[in-house]
Amino acid sequence: MPVPSISTIKLIPSIAGKLALAGGTLAFGSWLFSDLVHLPGGGAGFLVLGAGFWWMSRPSRPPQFSEPSSISGWIRRCEAVLAQFTELELALGLDGLRCPREQELDLLKAQHAPLSVGVVISEGGTHPSTSELHNALEGSNSLELCIAKPLPVVADAWNWPQELELLDVILYGLPMPLRAADLLRLEQLPTDRPAWLLIKDSVHDSREARQQALSCQLPKPWCDRLLFWSGESADLRRGLHPVRRHFAQPSRSREITKQRLLTSLHRRWQAELEQLRRERFRSLLQRSQWIVAGVVIASPVPSVDLLAVAVVNGLMVKEMAQIWGCSWSSEVLQVVARQLGTAALGQGVVEWSGQALLGMAKLDGGTWLAAGMLQGLSAAYLTRVVGASMADWMALNAGVAQPDLDDLKRQAPLLVAKAAERERMDLPGFADQARAWLKTNQFAGA
Structure with missing residues (x-):
């Protein structure tokens, strides 16, 4: 709607x-x-x-994630995520969540690889020879040179090979004229990654004009990372001066790489943790929505009673708090559930779901004529939407000691709208579940 x-x-x-x-x-x-x-x-x-009154009356902002600025800070963040995997193991009765990830973190903390430069081109591109690169990069610190296989220009995805993630610096040989494949590949390379674009241009006088032309075509962060060379070894060494300067302080270069790897590890673990939570939540939600439907059908009323649904959802909310590691009180959890339920009713989730289920489910005629059945399925769908929005809210506030309930009031309509849209797209699946539930439910034979 x-x-x-x-x-x-x-x-x-x-x-x-x-x-x-x-x-x-x-x-x-x-x-x-x-x-x-x-x-x-x-x-x-x-x-x-x-001005003082305005400052004191400003709406409070929800807590935001502040990125650590050191290796030790990121290690503590990763260890905190490991603790969450341990809690999830205990809460869900799962094994093997923490141990392999802890080993991965230990390997990363103990890593002392030499400084490395990776040279990457796409199919059809060219790069200097290995000897020319060694001479151009030669300095006070020894470097390990890695020549990657040419990347395909026709692909379903433009992600960079995982092996390049461990390298300290990337030199990407950019062919001229520019190709769409190279631009798509650059979009997938994080701008905070130490990387430069190596361009072979034999015409010295046109480099300034060429750089201006490229600035109009390349993403802005890459305009200051253009390295030109004419094909001569001396010119290549001059062109790669920014790379040698990056390695002037080897300890700092290693620190940048290790911090980047820890950041990537933390981000991946958070995504895996949230995926595990969502998988567990979907099974919990499917069970809870049919319990709600059964309660409503057993005691039909003219409209779905939000309080009754909130009471039945109490157990689901508590289990969700365990899944997301939220140490909030039962009162806070009930307030959040009621706030999201009220927002769902205000957006007409029950009325819309009743009409949609009647048109899509096409259940058995004798059963579907009962008003209680329609009401029970609508209550189940309401639980589905409220539970999905509740999961989104817990994911945003995971680790927060006390959620901002005033901020919840402002965000509740948007959270419910997004959850309702996702569940609307999965309405055929919900109708299939409803048919299966009615066949095995004692009310189906009534």
Whole structure:
């Protein structure tokens, strides 16, 4: 259903009206605080007081993830995620979640590989010879040179090979003229990765014009990472000066690489952790939605009672808190569930689901005529939407000691709308589950 909107014409006054309102308010406030309250500064004091009131009344922002700025900080973050895998093992009765990941982290912490440079081209491109690269990169620190296999220009995905992730620096031989495959490949390379684009250009006088032309075609972060060479060894050494400068402090170069690898490891673990949680949650949700349906069918009422559904969902919410490691009180969990349930009812999830299920499920006629059946399925669908939005909220607030309930009130309509849209796309699957449930449910024979 479309999100309701309010016309800005009715809410925003004209420019003249706003100026008159602001001027009148300022004049009245200045007189009030100067003559009656005797506030020093008159209008200035009134403005300062108003600014202070605005600052104190600002809506609080939800806690945001702050990235560590050191290797030790990222190691602590990764160890915290390992602890979450341990908690998930205990909560779900699973094995083998922490041990292999802990070994992976230990290997990364103990890594002392030599500094490395990877040279990558796509099919049809060229790069300097190995001896030319060794001479051009020769410096006070020894470097390991890795020449990768040419990357395909026709592919289903443009991801970079995983083996290149361990390298400290990447030199990407960019052919001229530019090809779509190379641009797509560059979009998949993080801009914070130490990497440069190596371009062979034999015409010295045209390099400035060529650089300006490339700046119009390349993504902006890469415009300052262009290295030109004419094909001569001396020119290649001059061109690769930024790379040698990057390795001037080997300990710093290794630190940048290790911190990047820890960041990538943390991001991957978080995604795997959330996937495990979602898999467990889907089985919990499927069980809970049919319990809700059975309760509603057993005690039919003219409309779905949000309080009754919230009571039945209480066990589901508590299990969800265990899955996401949320140490919130039962009262807080019930408040969050009721807030999301109210938002779902306000967006007409029950009314829409009843009509959609009637049109799509095509259940047995004798069973489907009972009003309680439709009501029970609508209640199950409501539980499905509220549970999905609750999972999104817990994922956003995982690790937070106390959630911001005022922020929840603001975000609840959007969370429910997104969850309802996802479940709307899976409505045929829900209808299949409903048919299977009705066949095995005792009410199906009524």
